[in-house]
Amino acid sequence: MTIARKEIDDAVRSRLIWVIIAVFGAAAALLSVALSLVPQVEATPIMGVTMAGQSAQMLGPIIALIAAYLSIAGERESGSIKVLLGLPPSRGEVVLGKLLGRGLVVACGLMAGFIIAGVAIAVVYGSLPVVSFIFLTVLTGVLGLVFVGIAVGISAATATRARAMTLSIGLYLALVLFWDLLAQFVHLAVLGTFPGATVPGWYVLLQGLSPVGAYDTLTNAILAGTATTGAVPTLATRLEAGVVPVYLQSWVMIGVLLAWGAVPLVLGYLRFSRTDLA
Numbered sequence: 001m002t003i004a005r006k007e008i009d010d011a012v013r014s015r016l017i018w019v020i021i022a023v024f025g026a027a028a029a030l031l032s033v034a035l036s037l038v039p040q041v042e043a044t045p046i047m048g049v050t051m052a053g054q055s056a057q058m059l060g061p062i063i064a065l066i067a068a069y070l071s072i073a074g075e076r077e078s079g080s081i082k083v084l085l086g087l088p089p090s091r092g093e094v095v096l097g098k099l100l101g102r103g104l105v106v107a108c109g110l111m112a113g114f115i116i117a118g119v120a121i122a123v124v125y126g127s128l129p130v131v132s133f134i135f136l137t138v139l140t141g142v143l144g145l146v147f148v149g150i151a152v153g154i155s156a157a158t159a160t161r162a163r164a165m166t167l168s169i170g171l172y173l174a175l176v177l178f179w180d181l182l183a184q185f186v187h188l189a190v191l192g193t194f195p196g197a198t199v200p201g202w203y204v205l206l207q208g209l210s211p212v213g214a215y216d217t218l219t220n221a222i223l224a225g226t227a228t229t230g231a232v233p234t235l236a237t238r239l240e241a242g243v244v245p246v247y248l249q250s251w252v253m254i255g256v257l258l259a260w261g262a263v264p265l266v267l268g269y270l271r272f273s274r275t276d277l278a
Contacts, residue, residue, distance in 0.1 A: 003089055007071075007101020020063055020109030025116030028055040032117045033124040045128055046223060046232060048121040049136065052114060053219045056140045057212045061176050064106045064147030065168045071098040072155040072272065073164035082277055095156050095269045103148040107141035114140045135222045142257065143215045149261035150211075153268030159275070179210040198240045205247055211260040214253040221250050 011017050032052040035043035072094070075081040084094060114137045122128040151168060158164045183206045187195050195203060207213040223232040235244050246252070 003084075003094060003097025004100035004104070007098060008105055011067075011102065011105040016067060017105050017109045020067070020106065021112045021116070024055070024059050024063060024110055024113030027059055028052045028113055028117035029120035031055045032121050036124050043125065045121055045125040046132075048125055049118075049129060049133055050219075050223060050232065052117040052121070053136055053140070053216075053223075055117070056110065056114065056143060057215060058176065060110050060140060060143050061147045061212065062172055063110065064144045065151045065172055067106050068098070068102045068148045068151035069155055069164045069168040070161055071102055071152050073158045074155075074161055076158075076277065077160050085277070091273050092269060095152060095265070095272065098155070099149055099152045099265060102152070103145045106144040106148050110144040111137050111141040129223075132222050132225070136219060139215065139218055139222070143211065146211050146257055146261035149265040153264030153266070156265075156268035156272035175210045176212050179213060180207055183207045183213075198238060200240055201245050201248055204235070204239065208248070208253055209256060211257055214256040214260075217248070217253045218250060218257070221253075 029052075031054065032048040035047055035051065072081065075084065081094075085091065089097065118128055118133050118137070121133075150171060154167045154171070155164050158167065183203060184194055186206060187193070187199070187203050191200075204217070208217045217235070220232060221235065224234040235248060236242055239248075
């Protein structure tokens with residue numbers, strides 16, 4: 001699509017993708033090898049990959065939101081969206097083009113940054129769980145694409161930069177920083193205690209209903225299945241019942257992750273399609 005190609009070209013010319021790679025790659029690499037500097041910890045490559053995944057949970061969403069929250073709202077406020085819509089692309093094609101263009105830039109940037117962390121892990125720890133790392137690299141790219149979908153949906157639904165920024169910040173705080181805390185307080189309210197070594201299945205599901213929570217659950221599933229036995233506890237060992245229910249299967253978490261990318265985008269498009277831009 002023309003709009004998607006233009007978004008990619010603009011991102012490359014503005015060096016956005018290189019900034020994403022540099023910032024995320026450096027942060028993920030530093031965090032993933034930090035455990036090797038702690039004398040009391042017998043660090044392993046799996047632990048390094050786990051820390052790289054943790055950095056993706058914190059930085060991936062904010063990078064995606066920053067890259068895409070003005071994709072439509074910025075053009076609406078400046079008035080340039082009227083010029084764009086005066087050309088052949090429809091409003092739906094504009095939204096889709098923004099998603100594909102900025103989504104590909106963010107996803108590729110995050111995956112490249114994750115690979116930098118993988119190189120650091122291999123050098124410092126002496127090895128790398130290649131298969132698990134490949135799956136996690138792709139999953140990190142999907143996480144970035146999901147948050148671009150959220151950001152484009154916000155941008156399509158808002159008319160000003162300030163509103164788009166406010167909603168993006170609010171969603172980041174809610175989905176990345178506060179969701180797990182909320183789940184812990186629900187556990188306290190229902191059972192009278194904070195989560196311990198083992199937890200009920202509904203608590204893990206509640207954690208996994210955010211995009212970052214779904215990513216974390218999938219990350220643990222990938223790493224627990226690695227050849228390094230005991231490095232990461234399986235989900236079954238965390239559950240009081242000792243058995244993983246259907247609603248905590250990986251395919252459910254994948255569905256949650258993809259739904260977070262699709263639903264806000266569709267809602268944003270519906271609002272954008274009915275807005276009078278005159």
